[in-house]
Amino acid sequence: MTLTVDEIFDQICELIKPFNKKNVTISKDTIFSVDLELDSLTVMDLLSEIEDEFDITVPLNILPDLETVGQFTDAVQKLLANK
């Protein structure tokens, strides 16, 4: 079963909910550090949730390139394709 980008995005939005303390409306352009005010440690915790949700390995190495929810979605899609 292949997930579409939109399905991945929706699932990620669900995972972000507990971290979204100010109830910001999430779009693909939402920036973790600015719009959601998440520090790098919190983003790593979120990454851990994403790994378990999609059953993939997300290397910490790619974290510096992932600023927005959209970039996260694309990365998950790529990692799912390589699984």
Place this chain on the structure above:
Amino acid sequence: MTLDLFEKFNPILNEYNSLPNGEANPFTVSMEKVLSPTTAIINGRETVLAGTNNYMGMTFNAECMEAAQEALTALGTGTTGSRMLNGTYNSHKRLEETLKEFYGTKHAIVFSTGYQANLGIIATLAGPKDYVVIDADSHASIYDGCAMGNATVVRFKHNNPENLDKRLARIRRDDPKAGILVVLEGVYSMLGDQAPLKELTKISKDHNAYVLVDEAHSIGVFGETGRGVAQEQGVEDQVDFIIGTFSKSVGTIGGYCVSNEPKFEALRLVCRPYMFTASLPPSVVASATKALELIANTNLRSKLLGNSMRLNRGLSRVGFEMGTTGESPIAAIIVDDQNTAIAFWGEMIKEGVYVNLALPPATPNRLNLMRCSLSAAHTFEQIDFMLEKFELVGKRLGLLEEISESALA
């Protein structure tokens, strides 16, 4: 975009500038005179040192000091060179022999700091096609070793065997032949909690991964002969690499890695933080060697843990929210508000007690901690003095009253 290289530091500078001025500023403190492993003159005041990592009180040990002084006189102030070039003296080799005896391993390599030992071993062992799997609460030197290397880095939930198992299973599923290095710490320094090494090493071995344990805060403190948590938990045969430091229980500076891996000595030829820095000065080497001999045969471990239990119990009894249990040399209270934590530190230093202010992101779970690391050299009188001042400042800042007030309301 900006031309100003320093603009990115504005947020942290703003935070720094909002700290109290003068002696209450936790980041400008300096020791005017160090009187003993547990006392110093700070701001003209005799102060009890309750946050130094000087677990065994080795910094003023007479035999260590004598060994250091002899080496200083005989061999000079420094080696002025790398271990690869002119920086290997017989005494460096003797120190490595002492480490091998201490751990019962075939190999030992000494680094100039513990930080460099982690940096060098992790970055060098795990290459571009390998994986490093680290605990989420790992020390900065472990994260930096990962950043310096070219391996794929994966992080698992702190001390969580199931979470590690899932990650190793995924890596093996996608990459059955990859080299994997799992990096653990014997004791996590902020809250003093031990890693469940039995479970974690078993899972790692089930997935054919190497295991590295950083015993920086546990050498000297745990295990029958002070080798650390792997010895204490009886899993030394499951650990491939042990990293440690001379800067805590050993009372000086320097780092090391010991192992039984047959090709371990190859690291001397490829490990850049070992090769491209000057070796330890002879006096440091001499005191480290002497301290290791003393630590293997000391009975200071029970004294140290007894001291820690006394402080932990006392702090808990007067009503502080504890981050620690007393089963390690660390005693830390949790202060919910960051500004209160900073003020707490300032009041304690004025009362003559030096503790560590530990703030996020250096702490787990974003806690603000007033953290003490005990020493076997502390007397019960000094610990009771710490307790008295903690209680005094806790009441002064309303931390201890809050409980009774809310209970009344």
